Amino acid sequence: MKKLLQKDKNNRLIVKKFEIQRIILKSIILNLNYSQMIRWKAILMLTNLPALSSEIRIINRCIVTGNKKRVNKLYNYSRMVFLKLIRSGYISGIKKSSW
Template identity: 50%
Template sequence: MKKLIIKDKQLRSKIKNNEKKCFVLKTIFQNSNLFSLPRWNAYSQLKKLGKVSSKVSITYRCVYTINRKRFNKFTPFSRQVFLKLIRSGKLSGLRKSSW
């Protein structure tokens, strides 16, 4: 379990850094006011990053339980942990509704 937590944190930080690099390289490549040489260099570096650096390659996991099933993209929690936090009152502004 600890191994998965460490691996997940490392992967998230790696993708966060690569996402910044990718954004900068894309803006340089798409800027038509620059000369062709810096644009070409930015394009070649962008292709070297590969698919490993993209967000699509990671599997999002719950922060507490390392469960792969996240039910909402806005929260880093699984459904069970999310309900526990709501019931205990740790997430403000939310409460469990009953029909």
């Protein structure tokens, strides 16, 4: 569990490191005012970036259990841990919704 959380933290640091470079290269690729050669070089530079620097590679995991399924986006807890925290009173202001 700790190994997976540490791996996820390292992946997030890699994504953060290359984020600005990816945004710049993508904007160059989509800008039709540049010549085709410049845009082609930007595509090549984008493909040479590490695969782990892509934002798609990030996996949301629960802080407590390390589970990657059913993770709440606001609190980064899995469904079961989130319910336990609400019932024990650590998170207040949450009500059960009824349709």
